[in-house]
Every structure is written in structure tokens, then in C-alpha cells.
Amino acid sequence: xxxxxxxxGAFFMTTALIYAIVxxxxxxxxxxxxxxxxxxxxxVAIGAYVSALLTTPAAPxxxxxxDLPIAIGWLGGxxxxxxxxxxxxxxxxxxxxxxxxxxxxxxxVVIHLCMLNLQSLTGGPFGIGFxxxxxxxxxxxxxxxxxxxxxLLAGVVLMLYLxxxxxxxxxxxxxxxxxxxxxxxxxxxxxxxxxFRLQAFAVGGAIMGLAGAAQAHFIGFIAxxxxxxxxxxxxxxxxxxxxxxxxxxxxxxxxxxxxxxxxSGGAIAAIFPAGEQxxxxxxxIVLIGLALCAILLWRPRGILGEVKIVxxxxxGLSAQRAQPSFAVKxxxxxxxxx
Amino acid sequence: xxxxxxxxxxxxxGYERDLPIVRGVDLNVRAGEFVVLLGPNGAGxxxxxxxxxxxxxxxxxxxxxxxxxxxxxxxxQKIRRGLAFVPQxxxxxxxxxxxxxLRLAADILPNNVRARxxxxxxxxxxDLAARPGRRAGQLSGxxxxxxxxxxxxxxxxSLLILDEPSAGLSPKIAAEVFxxxxxxxxxxxxxxxxxxxVKAALAVASRAVILVEGEARHEGSAAELADDPIVAELYLGxxxxxx
Amino acid sequence: xxxxxVIDGLVAGAMIGLGxxxxxxxxxxxxxxxxxxxxxxxxxxxxALAVSGFLGVLAPSLATPIGPFSFGWSLPIAALGAIxxxxxxxxxxxxxxxxxxxxxxxxxxxxxxxSFGAALTLRNLLEFIFTSRPAYYAEGxxxxxxxxxxxxxxxxxxxxxxAAIVVVAMRFLIAKTAIGRAMRATSENPQLAGLAxxxxxxxxxxxxxxxxxxAAIAGIMVGLLVQIRPTMGLDLLLPLFAAAILGGIGxxxxxxxxxxxxxxxxxxxxxxxxxxxxxxxxxxxLVAILLLRPSGLFGRPE
Numbered sequence: 110x111x112x113x114x115x116x117x118g119a120f121f122m123t124t125a126l127i128y129a130i131v132x133x134x135x136x137x138x139x140x141x142x143x144x145x146x147x148x149x150x151x152x153v154a155i156g157a158y159v160s161a162l163l164t165t166p167a168a169p170x171x172x173x174x175x176d177l178p179i180a181i182g183w184l185g186g187x188x189x190x191x192x193x194x195x196x197x198x199x200x201x202x203x204x205x206x207x208x209x210x211x212x213x214x215x216x217x218v219v220i221h222l223c224m225l226n227l228q229s230l231t232g233g234p235f236g237i238g239f240x241x242x243x244x245x246x247x248x249x250x251x252x253x254x255x256x257x258x259x260x261l262l263a264g265v266v267l268m269l270y271l272x273x274x275x276x277x278x279x280x281x282x283x284x285x286x287x288x289x290x291x292x293x294x295x296x297x298x299x300x301x302x303x304x305f306r307l308q309a310f311a312v313g314g315a316i317m318g319l320a321g322a323a324q325a326h327f328i329g330f331i332a333x334x335x336x337x338x339x340x341x342x343x344x345x346x347x348x349x350x351x352x353x354x355x356x357x358x359x360x361x362x363x364x365x366x367x368x369x370x371x372x373s374g375g376a377i378a379a380i381f382p383a384g385e386q387x388x389x390x391x392x393x394i395v396l397i398g399l400a401l402c403a404i405l406l407w408r409p410r411g412i413l414g415e416v417k418i419v420x421x422x423x424x425g426l427s428a429q430r431a432q433p434s435f436a437v438k439x440x441x442x443x444x445x446x447x
Numbered sequence: 448x449x450x451x452x453x454x455x456x457x458x459x460x461g462y463e464r465d466l467p468i469v470r471g472v473d474l475n476v477r478a479g480e481f482v483v484l485l486g487p488n489g490a491g492x493x494x495x496x497x498x499x500x501x502x503x504x505x506x507x508x509x510x511x512x513x514x515x516x517x518x519x520x521x522x523x524q525k526i527r528r529g530l531a532f533v534p535q536x537x538x539x540x541x542x543x544x545x546x547x548x549l550r551l552a553a554d555i556l557p558n559n560v561r562a563r564x565x566x567x568x569x570x571x572x573x574d575l576a577a578r579p580g581r582r583a584g585q586l587s588g589x590x591x592x593x594x595x596x597x598x599x600x601x602x603x604x605s606l607l608i609l610d611e612p613s614a615g616l617s618p619k620i621a622a623e624v625f626x627x628x629x630x631x632x633x634x635x636x637x638x639x640x641x642x643x644x645v646k647a648a649l650a651v652a653s654r655a656v657i658l659v660e661g662e663a664r665h666e667g668s669a670a671e672l673a674d675d676p677i678v679a680e681l682y683l684g685x686x687x688x689x690x
Numbered sequence: 691x692x693x694x695x696v697i698d699g700l701v702a703g704a705m706i707g708l709g710x711x712x713x714x715x716x717x718x719x720x721x722x723x724x725x726x727x728x729x730x731x732x733x734x735x736x737x738a739l740a741v742s743g744f745l746g747v748l749a750p751s752l753a754t755p756i757g758p759f760s761f762g763w764s765l766p767i768a769a770l771g772a773i774x775x776x777x778x779x780x781x782x783x784x785x786x787x788x789x790x791x792x793x794x795x796x797x798x799x800x801x802x803x804x805s806f807g808a809a810l811t812l813r814n815l816l817e818f819i820f821t822s823r824p825a826y827y828a829e830g831x832x833x834x835x836x837x838x839x840x841x842x843x844x845x846x847x848x849x850x851x852x853a854a855i856v857v858v859a860m861r862f863l864i865a866k867t868a869i870g871r872a873m874r875a876t877s878e879n880p881q882l883a884g885l886a887x888x889x890x891x892x893x894x895x896x897x898x899x900x901x902x903x904x905a906a907i908a909g910i911m912v913g914l915l916v917q918i919r920p921t922m923g924l925d926l927l928l929p930l931f932a933a934a935i936l937g938g939i940g941x942x943x944x945x946x947x948x949x950x951x952x953x954x955x956x957x958x959x960x961x962x963x964x965x966x967x968x969x970x971x972x973x974x975x976l977v978a979i980l981l982l983r984p985s986g987l988f989g990r991p992e
Contacts, residue, residue, distance in 0.1 A: 143797070145799045145803065147806060200977060201980060204984050206797075206798060206799050206802075207722060207723035207798065207799065207802050208723075208935070208980065208984070210723060210725075210799070211723055211928075211931045211935070211976065212976065212977070212980065214725070214927070214928065214931075215928050215931070215932075215972065215976050215977075216973070218928050218969055218970075218973060219969070219973045222966070222967065222970050225966070338924070339810070342806070342810050345803065345807075349803075387821075387822070388818055388821055388822075391814035391815075391818045392814070394810055394811070394814040395810075395811050395815050395818065397810075398807045398810040398811030399811055401804075401807040402787050402804055402807045402808060405791065405803065405804050406787070406790055406791065409796070409800070500885060501884070502881055502884075502885075521884060521889070521891075522881075522885050523884050523887050523889045523890070526885065526886070526887040527887065532885050534885070537879055537882060538882065539882075540874070540875050540878050540882065540883075540886075541878065542874065542878050543871070543874060543875060543878070547871055551868075551871045551875050551883075551886050551887075551888070552887060554872070554887065555887040599885075602887065
């Protein structure tokens with residue numbers, strides 16, 4: 110009994126930490142740089158599929174299967190996802206802020222389509238199975254297996270967290286924030302400002318790809334249905350709840366929202382009859398959607414908020430502000446200077 | 448008659464609450480007056496008139512237009528109370544034609560007077576009447592200012608506020624603008640003018656208010672202030688400090 | 691290329707175009723890409739389904755098909771109800787979510803994010819109420835008319851006609867009326883529009899009503915010609931954005947033309963490559979237009 114509980118606990122935490130990695134990636138894009146990615150699920154999927162293709166053994170009827178070590182798979186997943194982010198960013202970053210959102214949304218749609226249709230590469234709707242799992246030799250001992258995986262993921266999250274914190278305080282991170290906070294600084298940097306934001310977008314995408322790869326190897330099989338817009342939405346809710354711009358908030362938000370998700374899923378399973386479960390699951394998303402909107406309205410800084418380096422992220426995101434005549438247009442740049 | 452066309456009481460305004468640019472300004476403009484707001488760069492002149500028009504948030508104090516409390520009224524309501532405001536830049540709709548710019552503003556008038564008012568404005572600004580189908584974005588600087596003024600005047604405002612209408616214009620056209628403002632004032636329209644061009648402004652205005660650091664520091668008739676060394680000193684001082 | 695492909699493309703394009711007009715209007719006045727717009731399409735379709743079903747129960751004679759069409763009078767009547775209800779829904783979402791966020795003066799992108807949250811909420815609410823099973827306005831199959839070698843159902847031809855009328859009406863509204871002038875002025879410079887006497891909040895309400903109303907019409911057409919599903923709006927979202935950007939943000943005729951181009955490209959792709967790649971067409975068009983001419987066919991470069 111206790112053993113089952115413990116191994117469920119390990120499973121729960123491992124899943125939450127995978128989400129935490131996605132959140133950290135999104136935080137680089139949104140929290141640090143103010144770039145809105147509506148295709149998170151697509152980048153996670155790329156990481157998962159690339160890593161799966163690199164590490165699974167060759168199979169008849171399928172194009173890939175290179176039987177490479179897991180670490181190479183993770184790396185490959187991150188690199189390809191980062192590359193794709195770079196290309197999308199290069200296409201849209203100098204345009205209006207929401208074109209990037211639309212483009213990432215479209216990319217996720219197309220990635221999903223590719224997963225479904227490129228049968229010989231992706232296995233189509235059934236996906237890819239028998240993805241090698243880390244510590245597979247312990248698979249017979251659920252408890253040890255669970256905690257070894259948890260330890261691995263915790264290690265990855267810790268390393269990512271430390272390097273991102275370092276990056277955040279490096280000259281590169283300071284420039285990013287300057288660009289996000291202050292249009293004058295962004296203008297002064299000119300073309301470089303686009304380059305910096307593009308780098309951040311690619312780094313964030315690569316981290317999401319890494320998370321996808323980690324998840325694929327943890328679960329052992331992947332299918333297109335795992336990468337629906339709901340995933341994007343969950344990750345967004347996690348980052349917003351935790352506090353965008355704050356790496357600890359990203360990790361905390363992932364754990365809190367995943368807990369709420371798991372508990373509400375359990376409650377729905379307990380309350381609704383078996384026939385109505387699928388229907389009731391949509392209610393879960395409705396509630397989380399309302400929560401996201403409520404947080405945006407009433408507590409836009411999330412639980413932890415942004416660390417002091419930044420003054421007014423949500424209120425002063427560069428030049429593109431909401432409808433000027435509702436809230437008065439900011440004319441400090443062309444008006445009188447005090 | 449002692450009616451107040453415009454009154455501000457201890458007005459505090461600015462884009463950010465903790466950093467107001469206008470810091471407690473009391474302004475009284477009687478009906479029919481021509482008041483010019485002077486002051487060094489950054490004194491808050493522009494912010495003051497924008498706050499009056501409803502474009503900059505007001506944090507404390509009050510704005511009364513023709514005796515009516517309009518502190519938190521949106522711009523379109525202030526227009527209906529007799530205010531017209533001509534911003535310094537982006538004061539015409541570039542994607543609309545001249546005709547559309549005028550008709551847009553005339554839409555708040557009763558049906559039966561709209562066409563007549565547009566014709567009257569065309570008579571006042573014949574340059575605009577020549578090619579009413581032209582997009583405002585294609586007009587020259589001077590023509591734009593004319594269109595902006597015509598757009599503001601079409602509703603026959605009792606109070607006209609202009610933010611540096613002469614900025615960027617050649618001295619000759621600027622002089623024309625000032626002459627026109629004087630003529631409009633002569634028909635009974637109260638005018639409040641923000642201006643950098645001190646000499647020209649004092650020549651046409653009846654009274655001047657000098658703003659420094661968001662406060663109304665000096666006030667006097669235009670004739671008095673024209674010779675007052677304090678005016679020159681303010682501008683020179685500001686030029687030194689601001690450089 | 692057979693004429694059939696063109697007809698199919700035009701019909702699909704008309705539906706995309708109507709939705710895209712709503713997207714482009716809200717985008718140009720409210721200044722954000724509304725990811726919840728697709729949900730107005732789906733809600734419009736379901737509102738019409740509910741109202742026409744209710745009417746059918748109330749007065750069964752209303753459900754008998756009119757002439758060559760597959761539906762009875764209950765559907766056109768329900769369409770009016772659906773337009774009103776969808777508009778009310780859009781106003782409600784604005785009052786609860788977008789309005790307060792605008793009042794705070796936050797970044798545009800917060801509105802985009804909020805619309806993303808609203809989209810998921812609205813879509814899953816539909817799924818909760820109506821389940822994910824597809825629904826139809828009428829049961830029977832319709833016999834297609836033949837013109838030479840081309841087949842088209844009367845329903846499809848009617849939809850094309852309605853789309854054409856709606857677009858001409860929108861064009862007139864925007865180009866010739868006081869409301870249209872005020873909308874264009876607000877789109878260019880909301881502050882100055884306020885100074886010119888335009889009540890911005892009224893314009894915002896009108897834009898929501900127009901956008902949601904057009905979305906409802908598009909949704910009913912999709913429901914009539916394809917099927918009604920909770921994800922129908924999500925599936926249309928990318929084509930809508932592609933059409934709106936292709937046409938140039940703010941241009942209603944541009945949005946319709948963009949919709950027709952996307953629709954035609956989709957139908958050609960289905961014929962040449964296969965139906966499973968239909969959803970990728972809009973993305974390819976989107977990428978192409980962002981690469982070549984981000985301001986769109988009729989837009990002004992910023």
C-alpha cells in the first residue's frame with residue numbers, strides 16, 4: 110500500500126517536473142522576453158518524436174530508428190525544436206507581436222498533422238512505442254525505477270534552473286530585459302534587439318523539446334493525441350499561476366497546477382458515471398480556463414511574481430499597448446520629457 | 448459676463464500615478480478669452496491640455512468645461528459640452544479623405560445642419576474644398592493643420608484648445624495660423640493655446656499663464672509678459688538646464 | 691483543373707471569408723488577434739441548432755424542407771436568433787474579460803493570451819453541453835444539382851449567395867455610413883476619434899456585434915454544408931487568420947478575398963495531394979504572406 114502510494118508520488122512528481130521543464134522554456138520566451146508562443150504542444154512534440162526516432166531500434170516499415178543512446182535523443186530533440194523555433198521567430202519577430210502567436214499556433218497545427226500523416230516516420234495516429242526508458246534494468250522494481258527517474262528529472266530541472274538563473278543575470282539576460290521593458294533600449298539596439306529575442310525564442314523552444322524528449326522516454330510511447338492545444342494551455346496556466354518571469358515560479362506553478370489537474374481529474378472520475386467521463390473532462394478544462402482568465406484579471410503576477418530585477422512587466426511591455434483611448438496612450442517617447 | 452469657459456482645480460495628471468507631470472494646476476479661463484500657456488520644455492503644458500481633453504489620466508483635482516464637471520468624462524462627451532482639441536501631431540485621419548474627416552466630426556451635429564456646417568468650413572478653408580476626395584495622409588503640413596482646425600471647428604465649439612499648432616510650419620504659414628486663430632477668437636470662441644513660439648503667441652493672446660515643473664508659476668496679460676524679463680529668463684534657463 | 695474544384699473552393703472560401711471579416715474587424719479596432727473568434731463560429735452553429743430544434747418541436751411544420759433546400763423555415767428563423775445570441779455572448783466575454791483588461795492598459799499580448807483562455811473555456815463548455823458527437827441541422831441527404839459537369843447542392847449555392855450579399859452589405863456599411871467612418875477612424879487613431887466625438891465604447895460594442903454576427907452566419911453555413919462539432923471553430927481558426935492577414939488587417943473585402951484564396955488553395959490541395967493535408971494549406975499561405983508581404987494584399991505597411 111505504502112509502496113504503491115510512494116511510487117504514485119514519484120510518478121506524479123516526475124510528470125510535474127517534466128511540465129516544469131516546459132514551463133522553464135516558456136518562461137525564457139514569455140517571462141524574460143515577452144514573446145507569446147501558442148504552439149507549445151508542437152515544440153514538445155518535436156522533441157519527443159525526434160528523440161524517439163533517434164533512440165528506438167530500427168523497425169520494418171518505418172523510416173527511422175537509429176538505436177542511439179538516450180542522451181543523444183534528448184539532445185537531438187532539443188536541437189531540432191530549437192531550430193524550428195528559430196525559423197518561426199525569424200519569420201515573425203520583427204512583425205506585430207501577435208503574428209508570432211498566430212504563426213506558432215499554425216506550426217503546432219501542422220506538426221500535429223505531420224504526426225498523423227507521415228506514417229512511415231511517426232507511426233501515424235498510433236504513434237511510436239517501445240521507446241527506451243532510462244534505468245530500464247530496474248523496470249521490475251517499480252519503487253526504485255520510479256525514484257531513479259524522479260532523481261534524473263529533478264537533476265535536469267535543477268541544472269536547467271541554475272543555468273537559466275545564471276543566464277538571466279548575465280549581460281545577455283540583462284539585455285533581454287532591457288529590450289522587453291524599454292522600447293528606447295530596443296530601438297537603440299536596432300537589429301541586435303531582433304537577434305537577442307530570436308536567440309531567446311530558440312533557447313526556449315529547445316528547452317520545450319528537451320521536455321518532450323524526457324517525457325517520451327519516461328512514458329515509453331508517444332502518440333499525436335498527447336500534443337493537443339490543451340497541453341499548451343496547461344503549460345500557460347502553470348507559468349501564469351507561478352508567476353511569469355520567475356524561474357522558481359515556473360517550477361512551482363507546474364507542480365501546483367498539475368496537482369490541481371490530477372485532483373480534479375480524480376474528483377471527476379469519482380463523481381461522474383463512466384459514460385459521462387469524457388464529457389466531464391471538458392469541464393475540467395473549462396474550470397482551468399476560467400482560472401487562467403481570473404488570474405490575468407486579478408493577479409497577473411502569479412503566486413511568486415517576478416523577481417525584483419523588473420519593474421512593470423505586465424503594465425509596460427514595450428510599445429504595443431492595449432487600446433490607447435481606454436487606457437491612455439503612452440506618449441512619453443514623443444511627448445514632453447520630464 | 449463672468450462665465451468660466453474652462454476651469455481646473457488643483458489638477459494632478461500624468462501617465463503614471465506616482466510620477467504626475469501636472470502637479471496641482473488651477474486654471475481659470477473666462478468665456479471669450481485667448482489664453483496662451485507658456486513654459487520651458489517638460490513644464491507639463493502639453494500634458495495639461497491633454498488631461499483637460501481626457502487623453503491623460505487625472506489623479507486628483509477637477510476639470511470644469513462651461514461650468515460642468517468633466518473631470519472623468521471621456522473625450523467624446525467633452526466634445527458635446529463645447530470643447531474642441533487639436534493635438535500637436537497625428538491630428539487628422541490619414542486614411543480618410545478630407546471630406547470624410549469633416550463628415551466624421553459633423554456626425555454629432557443634428558441632421559439638418561451637418562451639410563451646411565461642412566460647406567461653411569469649406570468656405571473658411573478654400574484649400575480644402577478644392578480636392579475633398581484627397582486622403583488626408585497626402586496633404587502638406589500646413590494643409591493638415593488646416594484640416595485639423597476645420598475638423599475641430601465644425602461642431603462650433605465654444606472652447607478651442609490647440610497644442611502647438613505652429614510646430615513644424617514655416618514662419619509664413621505659422622503667422623497665417625496665428626492670424627486665423629485671432630479671427631476665430633474674435634467670433635467669440637474661447638481659445639487656449641500651448642505654444643513654444645513666445646513672441647508670436649503673446650502678440651495674439653490676451654493673457655498668458657507660465658507653467659514650470661508642472662505648476663502654474665506666473666500669470667499676466669500678454670502685453671505685460673511680452674516685456675517681462677522673467678519670460679526670457681525661463682526659456683534661457685530651461686535651455687541651459689535641459690541641454 | 692476541373693471547375694468542380696473551383697466551386698468547392700469558393701464555397702469553403704466563402705465560409706472562411708465571412709469568419710475572417712470578423713477577425714479583421716476586431717483586430718483593427720481592438721488591436722489584438724482574437725483566438726476566441728473561432729469559438730463564436732462554433733457557438734453560432736450550436737445556438738442555431740438549439741433554436742431550430744426548439745422551433746421544430748414547437749411547430750413541426752417549420753421543419754419541413756423549403757423547396758430544394760435541406761432545411762425548413764426553422765433554420766433561417768433560428769439563424770436570426772443565433773446571430774443575436776452570439777453577439778450577446780461576444781459582448782458578455784468583452785464585459786467580463788477583455789474590457790477590464792483594456793481598462794488596465796496592459797500589453798496587447800495579455801489580451802491575446804486571455805482570448806486563448808476564453809477559447810478553450812468556450813470550446814469545452816460546448817463539448818460539455820452538446821458532447822463531441824457531430825450534429826446536423828437536417829437529417830436527409832440532399833441531391834446535388836448538375837450544371838454541365840459541375841455538381842453543387844442548393845444549400846451550397848444558397849450559402850454562396852448569402853455570403854455575397856453579406857459582404858456587399860459590410861462593404862457599404864464600412865465605406866459609406868457614419869458608423870463605418872467612425873470605425874475606420876477608431877481603427878486608425880482611437881484618441882483622435884474620441885476627440886472627433888466618436889464614442890469608442892459604442893464602436894467597440896458594434897464591432898463585437900458585427901464580428902460575432904458574421905461568425906454565427908459562417909458557423910451556420912459550416913454546420914449546413916459540413917457538420918456541427920465543438921471543434922469546428924478551432925479547425926477554422928488558422929484559415930481565418932491566414933485569410934485576414936492575406937487580405938490585409940482591417941480590410942473587409944480583403945478578408946473575403948483572402949478567404950476565397952485559402953478556400954481555393956484548400957480544395958486544390960485536397961484534389962492534388964489528399965484531404966489529410968487540408969489543414970496545412972492555411973499555414974503555408976500564412977508563412978508565404980509573412981515572408982513576402984506582411985501587410986497583406988490590401989493592407990498598408992506599418
